[in-house]
Amino acid sequence: MxxxxxxxxxxxxxxxxxxxxxxxxxxxxxxxxxxxxxxxxxxxxxxxxxxxxxxxxxxxxxxxxxxxxxxxxxxxxxxxxxxxxxxxxxxxxxxxxxxxxxxxxxxxxxxxxxxxxxxxxxxxxxxxxxxxxxxxxxxxxxxxxxxxxxxxxxxxxxxxxxxxxxxxxxxxxxxxxxxxxxxxxxxxxxxxxxxxxxxxxxxxxxxxxxxxxxxxxxxxxxxxxxxxxxxxxxxxxxxxxxKEVHVAEVQHLFCACRPMEKDRLLVRLLETENPASAIIFCNTKANVHYVTSVLQGFGYCADELSADLSQSRREAVLDKIRRGALQYLVATDVAARGIDIPALSHVFLYEPPEDHESYIHRAGRTGRAGAAGTVISLVDVMQRMELERIARHFKINLTEMPAPTDDDVAAVAGARLLTELEARFRKLNGLERLRVARYAPLVRSLTDQDDGGDGELMLAMLLDACHQQSLRESRFPEGLPEQRTDGEGRSGRSRRKRSSRRDRDGEAAPRQDAPARQDAGEGSPANDADGTPHASRSRSGRRRRGRGGRTPAEAAPTEPTPPAQTE
Known part of the structure; x- marks a missing residue:
């Protein structure tokens, strides 16, 4: 029609x-x-x-x-x-x-x-x-x-x-x-x-x-x-x-591509679809590790779950899932059984499963409790034929979607980045805006180069850094509260627990914690107008050091940092 x-x-x-x-x-x-x-x-x-x-x-x-x-x-x-x-x-x-x-x-x-x-x-x-x-x-x-x-x-x-x-x-x-x-x-x-x-x-x-x-x-x-x-x-x-696809049911889509292009296609789909959270299924542990490395390299909050992981590492990944601090999980069928990810809107099949029943198992991870869900399979020519057999077997309405192009990704990422920059600019105070204005002539000189210089690419590098940071921040109402950390890489919940523990031990650390957070930000009372720290910072740092010459932040245990968040 x-x-x-x-x-x-x-x-x-x-x-x-x-x-x-x-x-x-x-x-x-x-x-x-x-x-x-x-x-x-x-x-x-x-x-x-x-x-x-x-x-x-x-x-x-x-x-x-x-x-x-x-x-x-x-x-x-x-x-x-x-x-x-x-x-x-x-x-x-x-x-x-x-x-x-x-x-x-x-x-x-x-x-x-x-x-x-x-x-x-x-x-x-x-x-x-x-x-x-x-x-x-x-x-x-x-x-x-x-x-x-x-x-x-x-x-x-x-x-x-x-x-x-x-x-x-x-x-x-x-x-x-x-x-x-x-x-x-x-x-x-x-x-x-x-x-x-x-x-x-x-x-x-x-x-x-x-x-x-x-x-x-x-x-x-x-x-x-x-x-x-x-x-x-x-x-x-x-x-x-x-009538074939109800809003509360799952959409079954597939993207056709050559085998060597699947990793880049997956990245483009994640950029254009931008799921609240998703599982990416692979058939082998080797592909799980490879896809996870690719996603982390692009800055996504992604981690893997496979039989190769140690028990402590598996528990750390599962803990992030329970806290809603992991956006993308890459896993095999065996590793993903029994795992429930909150607000799972998408399931990606990096390759079709080897048996028909596994497709239903994978697709059933999304579209729960009356919410909409989307399953997108990445297939080459032979895999497409197998996926179509699965669709006929289960009477699934399978629809081909065009593969996003680089221009599609640039438009979507650009719109998201512009939103982020406008929001940041609105939060600047008068002094910070004066500070930013100092670089306007440099921006004009970089964009007005006629000799084929790298000025535009250098600005694009800064925009990409801003975009990478935004990938680690929640853009959805439910939020990812445990993903946001302070300057030492600690979660807010861990910081509050340690503060309470110091209270019970009779220390006055919570009162000293506030200056520590002020020191971390530009434009704070601990900084000059140009962002240079006052000399008092080093003195307050020495006052906070305890036995062994370590600050409370350095002495406290920290949670394992996922590779995607490692700078």
């Missing part, structure tokens, strides 16, 4: 009968107190006129099902894949709700990328033409003036990425005091890019009264469901999916 979408722009055709399409091709799960579906003819005049301006002759299934809930002001989570017409589903109900006479932001749509922000704004301009309702797109990577002018002119609909929306809120060029509707579009992608901290900061600027909130996402893995619970009150779930 060809996919028809209103996102194609004005004049795009639509199915003649949305209800028939729903019954024939789409599996729908509606809330217990479901509202009746609506047709184009049943919409208010203003909404029908808007459909006419866009060239829509009927409603798409997601619009027919979701519009009644949005028109009734009910919080709802809509599961619908990209390109299904969901943009119209949340824009059309705005027509009777937005007041063109009020020059303030009344609706906010948060999207993951600037491209989607521009696309939604364009569609909104078409739907809202001649109504007096003005949309404005705000996103990072560009200047502020045009966006500030649109906000100053009183745009009623704001479409933007969370980071840039937060920038405008902090600059006081945007206020959400009069907000009526909040929409999260493609929430799963926003979390993948790393916008969760920004979304929580935006939440602090929302009115204290209830704001009608809706969420649209292609999938609802655990971290997306957790996000919904933080922004919405008792939301209903409306799920649309193809």
């Amino acid at each position: 060809s996919e028809l979408s209103h996102e194609a722009g004005p004049g795009a055709s639509a199915p003649a009968d949305a209800a028939a399409l729903i019954e024939e091709h789409i599996s729908v799960i509606e809330p217990e107190d479901a509202l009746p579906r609506v047709s184009l003819e049943e919409l208010p005049d203003a909404m029908r006129d808007a459909c006419g301006r866009a060239g829509w002759t009927s409603l798409m299934p997601v619009q027919s099902l979701a519009l009644p809930y949005l028109m009734a002001g009910r919080d709802i989570m809509v599961q619908s894949r990209t390109g299904s017409g969901k943009t119209g589903a949340y824009l059309l109900p705005l027509l009777p709700r937005l007041d063109a006479r009020q020059q303030n932001a009344q609706a906010l749509v948060l999207v993951p990328t600037r491209e989607l922000a521009v696309q939604v704004e364009h569609e909104a301009r078409t739907l809202f033409a001649d109504t007096g309702i003005r949309p404005a797109a705000v996103y990072g990577g560009v200047g502020y003036k045009k966006q500030m002018d649109a906000l100053r002119d009183g745009a009623q609909l704001i479409v933007g990425t969370p980071g840039r929306v937060l920038d405008h809120l902090l600059r006081r060029t945007l206020s959400l005091e009069h907000l009526r509707l909040l929409v999260f579009d493609e929430a799963d992608r926003m979390l993948s890019i790393g916008f969760y901290p920004d979304m929580k900061e935006v939440q602090r600027h929302l009115p204290r009264r209830r704001v009608h909130t809706c969420m649209f996402s292609a999938t609802y893995p655990p971290h997306v469901l957790r996000l919904a619970g933080e922004f919405m009150q008792d939301p209903a779930m409306l799920s649309l999916s193809r």
Whole structure:
């Protein structure tokens, strides 16, 4: 079935009968107190006129099902894949709700990328033409003036990425005091890019009264469901999916490649998919060790589990899994049996299993407790034939996905890195911004080289270092609290335990621990404006030394550091 979408722009055709399409091709799960579906003819005049301006002759299934809930002001989570017409589903109900006479932001749509922000704004301009309702797109990577002018002119609909929306809120060029509707579009992608901290900061600027909130996402893995619970009150779930693959079930995908390209393909898939956590299955212990080394070399928080490991090493890996401090586990079938990784969204098969039953065992690790899951197999020509036999045997709907290219990876990693840099820049104080500004001329000189120098590559090296650091930090609501360490490589939990132990022994170490943490950061009271430490640091360090000339941090036992975190 060809996919028809209103996102194609004005004049795009639509199915003649949305209800028939729903019954024939789409599996729908509606809330217990479901509202009746609506047709184009049943919409208010203003909404029908808007459909006419866009060239829509009927409603798409997601619009027919979701519009009644949005028109009734009910919080709802809509599961619908990209390109299904969901943009119209949340824009059309705005027509009777937005007041063109009020020059303030009344609706906010948060999207993951600037491209989607521009696309939604364009569609909104078409739907809202001649109504007096003005949309404005705000996103990072560009200047502020045009966006500030649109906000100053009183745009009623704001479409933007969370980071840039937060920038405008902090600059006081945007206020959400009069907000009526909040929409999260493609929430799963926003979390993948790393916008969760920004979304929580935006939440602090929302009115204290209830704001009608809706969420649209292609999938609802655990971290997306957790996000919904933080922004919405008792939301209903409306799920649309193809009848062959239900949203709460597992997607079975495969990528074709040559045998020698599997390691690079796996890295590209991890970059573009960015799972909350995943298991990578291999058939042999040698491949487990090799894949783990590759992932650690690229900076991922990955570790292995195989029969070759000592018992103490296995227990250390299992402990990291239990604490949620390990993002990627590489293992054989035998080693992975009985292991439950929290929020496991993806399973990767570096090679298909040697028997059919093992495929079901591997795939069953994800998609648990009603959450969505994805299984991606990496196959060469012969392995593809074996995988297709497994799919026929178990009647699995197996779908080929295109292998991500270097450009795909660069775009995804670039978007994530830009989000990280914008967040860091917002946290700088005035003195730190002056310090950073000293290097602006050097940046310009490095990027203006005409002799083919290495200036751009040197800047890219610094960006890669920032990206590698972000790989070790959680970008999802559940977090990886035990992965973050202080300057000595100790976990926060271990530090708190030792502090409590020193309290019981009658020592005053906790009071001295605070200066130690201040010394570690730039711009702290222990540092000069340019980051140079005060002379008092060495004196305080000598005061903290105990017997044997060691500091408490050096004397205390430390947890084993995974290879991926070793600098």
